[in-house]
Amino acid sequence: MSWSWAFALEILPALLDGLIVTVKVTLISSVFALVVGLSFAIAKASRVTWVRHPVLLATEGIRRTPLLVQLYFLFYVLPDFGVLLSPLTAGIIGLGLHYATYTSEVFRAGIESVPVGQWEAATATNLSPYHTWTHIILPQALPPMIPALGNYVIAMFKETPILSAITILDLMGEALAQANFNYRYLEPITLVALGFLIVSLCSAAIIKILEARLRLENG
Template sequence: MNLWDWNYTFEVFPVIFRAMWTTLTATITAFALAMVLGLILAVLRRVSYKPITWLVIAISEFIRATPPLVQLFFVFYVLPFYGVSLTPFVAGTLALGVHYSTYCAEIYRSGIDSVPRGQWEAATSLNFSSTQKWMKIILPQAIPPIIPMLGNYLISMFKDTPLLSAITVVEMLQAAKIAGSASFRYLEPFTIVGLLFLLLSYPSALLIKKLEVKMNRRNLGKKEKRSIEKGVAV
């Protein structure tokens, strides 16, 4: 028996390649949820009513302290006992999205905290509503610098999608398991899965690294410009 069978490799590759689109769809859907929910959590932590702040902190810490696999099992297997039945794909993307939203919230919070206090005071002096203040003043300044950090979590989430195979979502790893169990050959399908993850995640990581360098240079340029303007004003 040959260690590597090219005929079998070409036979199983299309099956895993089709499952790759499920992986990508799950990643994009879960990350979109994480970004929206993370922003909501970050904003809620700044409300003046302290019980809401404490509740948000407690929920976030609990979610970050428990494994995402346990959360997947809870959403898919436990919630049906309370009348909430979800398909494997919806349950998986929901669990991953909620889990990563707590990390995205911290990224958003760092971006929001970096907005100079003068900008907050300016929005208040212009008599902006809370919505106008956030949409026109705070978020446009807070979000661009944190885009590279959010991108890092996107790649991490992509590499965590094999967890969805535990609740029968047929993504790349599950497709490889099914193919391997049918032929009793696991080397080729698992190697293909590993290579596809590498080919998709490594270039994305390089792109995010490049974007991070570009954003740092832009922020440095803005700081130097402010320093020059202050010097001229003095």
């Protein structure tokens, strides 16, 4: 085994192209996971049984099955029922939906941590459910959740290599394509690992700073 700098440099442009795809997918699926996760959390807090139960069932089902199988389902099974998704769309929906079930638990915990008195006060001042959520509950519940949600965004970033299994040329996809083409695995995989390590360490540091700042604000 010998490390070849020439080969590493040669594949670097392709890997950077892949990195752009990876970052793009992470950002779009994160927004998806946050929005859908919040809706799941609100639905789980609903008093209407036929809203609460189906959502509980769906989120538990998604949480207990592997992301890879869900991606295959979106990519291979849905076309048979007439729903044709591009690899990128299937990947974003799969990753976003999987992590929405995780973020929904963060949202649920955050919402439950808002004191009951706030709900009662909202009722007492005759606010509609919509205004109660947007003006009273969410503004208090959201800031303490930021570190936990940030950790899930990092986790999603680290999960993106799985998308190469449904033919997306993300960082891992490009690396595997280069590795298979040249039959050299050492350089591509090491570079990908290094890329992930750098991004994860930096983002973990950013989250720590955020946490410290939140603690300062809350006294």
